[in-house]
């Protein structure tokens with residue numbers, strides 16, 4: 398039985414178990430339905446087997462060796478990946494400006510961080526793709542156990558994961574790809590290629606672009622190492638089954654005809670916006686990230702105009718450009734609003 402079905406089951410036992418709300422006592426009434434589904438590992442529900450089956454099914458969908466459901470974000474996936482493949486005093490090559498969880502993971506493993514830099518685009522003010530020869534130089538010079546790469550970047554710049562994996566293979570280095578912002582990639586040929594089947598470990602945030610609840614995420618592995626021990630160290634022994642059920646439903650949706658169609662529609666709608674806004678330039682490898690530059694405005698001015706005059710909030714801005722994040726929940730009418738705002742921006 399799936400996790401989703403287990404949550405729908407009516408339990409006829411009187412429970413003297415955790416959680417003590419017993420699915421019937423709603424302290425925060427607005428979340429009434431959440432309480433109703435907030436079960437634990439009692440005999441009458443027994444959700445662990447369902448979780449195992451859901452992760453097995455996910456592994457087949459992604460074509461990985463293992464896919465683990467995470468209810469503590471990509472942060473926990475990155476930490477678990479590092480704890481799995483790195484021992485104390487080994488070196489891990491990480492990007493200097495990466496999400497803080499990269500360096501924290503290395504610290505928790507008792508390992509040594511070695512930092513690489515990525516050049517910033519002069520025109521767009523955003524980090525470029527990983528410089529392959531620079532990475533290779535580090536692997537040549539230092540004894541690096543694992544390399545962590547963020548791809549796509551926040552702004553949708555994708556690194557050459559296949560080539561990085563080739564290099565890692567040459568030097569016996571594990572490759573961990575932080576694909577937190579690329580959770581839609583495995584489900585469309587019109588998006589960049591996902592790292593899931595290439596890297597040793599790939600981490601996805603479902604909550605960022607794939608319509609998941611905060612902070613649902615996935616840790617994929619293609620290598621022989623077991624991630625379960627590391628996950629046990631950092632995870633609670635009382636996982637949230639409503640969140641786990643939402644992960645199961647999320648993956649099944651993305652993999653369904655309806656889900657795939659929704660992603661293609663999103664891509665088409667964003668393509669239309671980009672074609673119609675002839676007064677703006679767009680950049681990046683991932684069409685779903687709207688990284689935009691207007692000839693008459695700095696990134697900060699454009700961001701301020703959108704926020705103050707058009708009630709539109711972007712995800713990230715720099716001096717040169719502004720990035721508006723789209724995902725499975727971005728509606729056509731929201732994109733139209735943005736398109737009109739960007740077109741009008743000429744008149745200021």
Ligand SMILES: Cc1ncc(COP(=O)(O)O)c(C=O)c1O
Pocket residue numbers: 469470471472473496498547551575577578602612614
């Ligand atoms: C590139 C990148 N990696 C990892 C994370 C951590 O993800 P989560 O919030 O799912 O723990 C973030 C969050 O913003 C991120 O931007």
